[in-house]
Amino acid sequence: MIDARGPAEHGIVSLWWLMLVLACAVFLLVCVMIAGGLIRSRHLSPDEPLPEASWGGPFIAIVGVAITGPILVFVFVLSLRVLRADAASTPKSALSVHVTGHDWWWQARYPNGAQTANEIHIPTGQRVRIVLDTVDVIHSFWVPQLGPKTDLIPGKRNSMWIEAASPGRYRGQCAEFCGFQHAHMIFYVIADRPGAFRTWERNEARPLMQPTSAIAKRGEQIFLSTTCAQCHAIRGTPADATVGPDLTHLAGRRTIAAGTLQNDPGDLSDWIRDPQAEKQGALMPSAPLSQTDIDAVVAFLEGLH
Ligand SMILES: [Cu+2]
Numbered sequence: 179m180i181d182a183r184g185p186a187e188h189g190i191v192s193l194w195w196l197m198l199v200l201a202c203a204v205f206l207l208v209c210v211m212i213a214g215g216l217i218r219s220r221h222l223s224p225d226e227p228l229p230e231a232s233w234g235g236p237f238i239a240i241v242g243v244a245i246t247g248p249i250l251v252f253v254f255v256l257s258l259r260v261l262r263a264d265a266a267s268t269p270k271s272a273l274s275v276h277v278t279g280h281d282w283w284w285q286a287r288y289p290n291g292a293q294t295a296n297e298i299h300i301p302t303g304q305r306v307r308i309v310l311d312t313v314d315v316i317h318s319f320w321v322p323q324l325g326p327k328t329d330l331i332p333g334k335r336n337s338m339w340i341e342a343a344s345p346g347r348y349r350g351q352c353a354e355f356c357g358f359q360h361a362h363m364i365f366y367v368i369a370d371r372p373g374a375f376r377t378w379e380r381n382e383a384r385p386l387m388q389p390t391s392a393i394a395k396r397g398e399q400i401f402l403s404t405t406c407a408q409c410h411a412i413r414g415t416p417a418d419a420t421v422g423p424d425l426t427h428l429a430g431r432r433t434i435a436a437g438t439l440q441n442d443p444g445d446l447s448d449w450i451r452d453p454q455a456e457k458q459g460a461l462m463p464s465a466p467l468s469q470t471d472i473d474a475v476v477a478f479l480e481g482l483h
């Protein structure tokens with residue numbers, strides 16, 4: 179997080195360094211006082227009564243309240259200033275991405291109808307509003323290099339903004355414990371140059387790419403006629419469920435299952451056969467399919483560009 183890659187993060191990094199310096203100073207002071215106490219009592223034998231502390235009470239009050247208090251108030255006020263500056267610069271008319279937290283993955287929707295999961299594309303060099311809500315428990319959206327942490331609260335809609343100065347792939351992580359697979363609730367913000375972003379966004383809003391090979395066509399049929407279609411959407415087909423991630427352009431993602439696996443035929447096949455072996459507790463059951471059928475489904479899904 180101290181390697182800031184966008185304007186929302188700069189104020190946070192300065193505050194972080196200041197707090198680190200203050201914390202180190204307090205830590206050193208405590209070390210010095212412990213050392214002083216040890217040296218002063220070095221020559222005492224165990225049965226000798228402790229010497230009366232000449233200014234013990236006032237000393238504790240001075241160090242414990244008169245020094246600690248102002249430090250805490252000072253840092254608190256500075257934090258409020260950083261928060262206010264951040265809120266004041268929230269863009270009004272920027273691109274707005276609607277991110278919804280699910281146990282244990284992230285759904286991202288764009289104004290033009292594009293929808294994806296766990297890999298959120300944004301254009302570089304501009305503020306992007308992130309609107310946050312959740313369908314289940316509290317999660318927290320955090321991309322350490324791009325901006326502050328914001329909670330996703332049931333029944334409430336929060337909003338924040340991020341901006342990436344240059345193209346890149348920035349790791350994000352759920353930052354509020356949300357259950358067993360909280361650690362595997364990873365996501366990536368992928369910052370593309372504005373032109374590349376618009377191409378991505380337009381493509382992502384298109385419905386299904388019709389499969390051409392025989393095996394992929396068979397995979398589509400299996401997908402639509404078995405359990406998959408009850409939880410997933412592929413726009414342009416009858417599958418329109420929202421329990422799991424939208425798969426319309428799955429092939430464009432590098433990872434699956436919220437950063438847990440790579441998006442390649444091997445991992446995809448393992449995932450569909452037995453998600454519980456890869457991400458125990460994930461809200462997707464094993465497929466009641468033969469390996470040949472799974473191979474066909476994988477061929478179909480890997481063609482969804
Ligand atoms: Cu979490």
